[in-house]
Amino acid sequence: VVLKDLKKYNEALSQYxxxxxxxxxxxxxxxxxxxxxxxxxxxxxxxxxxxxxxxxKPLWDYSKGDSELSNLKEWLVSL
Numbered sequence: 540v541v542l543k544d545l546k547k548y549n550e551a552l553s554q555y556x557x558x559x560x561x562x563x564x565x566x567x568x569x570x571x572x573x574x575x576x577x578x579x580x581x582x583x584x585x586x587x588x589x590x591x592x593x594x595x596k597p598l599w600d601y602s603k604g605d606s607e608l609s610n611l612k613e614w615l616v617s618l
Contacts, residue, residue, distance in 0.1 A: 540570060548578050565591040569598050573607045585614065592618065 542551035555571040558564070572587030588608075592599040602608055603615050 543570070543574050543577070548574060552578075565594045565598065569595075569602070573605065576608055576611060581611065584608075584611065588615075589618075 540551075542548075542554060551574055552571070555567055555574060558567045559571070568587045569591035572584045572591065574584075575581070575587060576584035588602065588611075592602070599615070599618065603612065608615065
């Protein structure tokens with residue numbers, strides 16, 4: 540998350556990918572989805588976010604107010 544906040548997107552993506560290889564935690568999918576969205580990769584973002592929402596309704600609820608996902612608000616509400 541720190542790398543993403545520092546806008547070191549490629550490094551952050553590498554770290555999320557490594558983390559998901561070790562443990563497919565839903566929070567990693569959510570955070571990587573946010574990162575993909577910040578990188579302009581909305582379809583990859585939606586794929587990762589959908590995976591996280593399948594296992595966690597609270598993440599879906601949280602996502603509706605997440606400023607990193609504001610451009611996906613319509614999609615998020617439609618789920």
